[in-house]
Amino acid sequence: MDAQAWTYAWVFSTFALYIGIAIWSRAASTDDFYVAGHHVHPTINGMATAADWMSAASFLSMAGLIAFLGYGGSVYLMGWTGGYVLLALLLAPFLREFGKFTVPDFVGDRYYSDVARVVAVIAALFVSFTYIAGQMKGVGVAFSGFLGIPFEWGIVIGMVIVLFYAVLGGMKGITYTQVAQYCVLIFAYTVPAVFISLIITGNPIPQLGFIANVAGEDVSMLDKLNQVLTDLGFLEYTSSRMSMIDIFAITGALMFGTAGLPHVIIRFFTVPSAKAARLSAGWALVFIAILYTTAPAVGAFARLxxxxxxxxxxxxxxxxxxxxxxxxxxxxxxxxxxxxxxxxxxxxxxxxxxxxxxxxxxxxxxxxxxxxxxxxxxxxxxxxxxxxxxAQLPGWVIGLVVAGGLAAALSTAAGLLMVISSAVSHDLGRRTFFTDMTDTTELLIARFAAAGAVLAAGLLGIYSAQLGFVAQVVAFAFGLAAASLFPVIFLGIFWKRMNKEGAIAAMLTGLVTTFGYIYYFKFAGGTPDQWLWGVSPEGIGFVFMGLSLAIGIAVALVTKAPPQEVQDLVEDIRIPGTRRPHGLAEGGMAPLPSH
Amino acid sequence: MPKPTPDPRGYWAATLRLTVGLLLVWFLASYGAGILFRDWLDQFAIGGAPLGFWFAQQGAIYVFVALIFIYCWAMARIERKYGIEA
Structure with missing residues (x-):
């Protein structure tokens, strides 16, 4: 069999697997649909989170990006993993204890305000649509590059698959498909990495090959790479042209942005308890770290x-x-x-x-x-x-890499779809405009919303490829999540005095400043010498997160303290196992119990 | 061992102390070792890699993983100590 036949075989069999899982794990209630019934085991959720998190960009582009950026590529490595420490310590267990379905649920209830809820919905939708366009584009590229199927049809095939398991199974279907997708993608990533590490350094473990000597020579791989690059007129691999302050800010924006991304946060609503949420964040990072510590090795080996x-x-x-x-x-x-x-x-x-x-x-x-x-x-x-x-590997490995890239793109797209559909059916529908909606109606609307979101995402994927702006807008997703969502969630848990006025001010500050800055420098012709303190648009979310926190706190201090019921709610979510309903603070929806 | 009376205040204070301590390590391993003190650390090496560079591309990630599991373990201890049913 040649490489293309193997590619077809891998893609077809993995897609059949995803559909099989979807049929097996249909959702019966909104609880199933939004949070997989809160029954997911922490390790399983960790694996699903890892697949959810690692997108087409992590799988296909990151190693190549690091290969060219050298030390500068560290911002992605630290930024996209360090956020999990923030999630585990500052957000996930408390949001799980809060016991509802979505991020806007928390913002709306904690700040007893539908305005705050709607602003959070806008932020969540913006971040998710930005992100999903890139995934759909990745699916189209994989199909057109390897299977000779036109780009648009590739996206349509991807849409049909995601539609099937997202609409049928909701979060429950997505969780178990993501577990399968993680296995496919990590296998596809590590097999070639092991072989290329063996070829270059003689060590089969890429992480060790990274610090080893070149096979048969008395010089370390990195020293040799530095030498080869400077001989050809490139910068040393272990150096970077980026300024220290910019590296610092980009790492920060990516870390806090990761912690504030709604599709990552909602994964921690699916586990049974706050304790399970902590553990699950640890497992997620283990599964992510397998790829993220391999990537810099792959980048360096491949460049050499x-x-x-x-x-x-x-x-x-x-x-x-x-x-x-x-x-x-x-x-x-x-x-x-x-x-x-x-x-x-x-x-x-x-x-x-x-x-x-x-x-x-x-x-x-x-x-x-x-x-x-x-x-x-x-x-x-x-x-x-x-x-x-x-690395002269057989044809089946080549096909596997394509299936792995598709798994990475589809799993992330599915997680984002959940955020988009729940924002429409749950946050805007049941929590804001039609508060007397029944569970059955909401489930039906959620399915329609998921289908609508798939269509919108597919169109965005096709359309954005023509505009070629996907790479430009990724900075938006992380910057906005860091500057608008992270501060209000964090203060909502750790500072009881934080109130409605402060939260709305903080979110709007983060949204407007970050959006304006990125728009100015990416689309309106701003030049690097105009950067604020030398911080690029990729890192500005970190700076404006500080501003958003400061303004949120200042506004909260000059306005009325939140009602007692809300302060009691905050007390409850801090202490595992003490969550009780609190009238006003619940916005008409009782919290779900821990298991 | 008799079950201690639940002490939510003590529990939250202990949780905050732990969180601040672990975040300090988180900061030092990434922003510290990988960025701010990188040049100084590069005079040392781990295998064939300069230490600061290694922290930025590998070490920080290992520290992050360890931190979360230490947090899980320490939180379980704190919960037992202050009688909190997780």
Missing amino acids: NFIAEVDGATYVAGADYAAEAAAIEAAGGRPIPQWFKSWEATGLLGFEDQNGDGRIQIRGPEAPDGLKDEVVPLNRDIFVLANPEI
């Missing part, structure tokens, strides 16, 4: 290997690779590897012979010999996608 195989090699122009390559070798030259040719066809990789010598030169901006870089274009995703071929 790519340069070693491609730089100075003679280009094979004709269709008959084998014959031409043999002729080049016979003449004492080194032909480019075959995978270079096969990936050229996808447009992710190309060769422009600037100096007309028929050989490929890779050069950085300060190349000592003054030559130009000839690998143009070079899409960074290639470092994950082409890994199996670079």
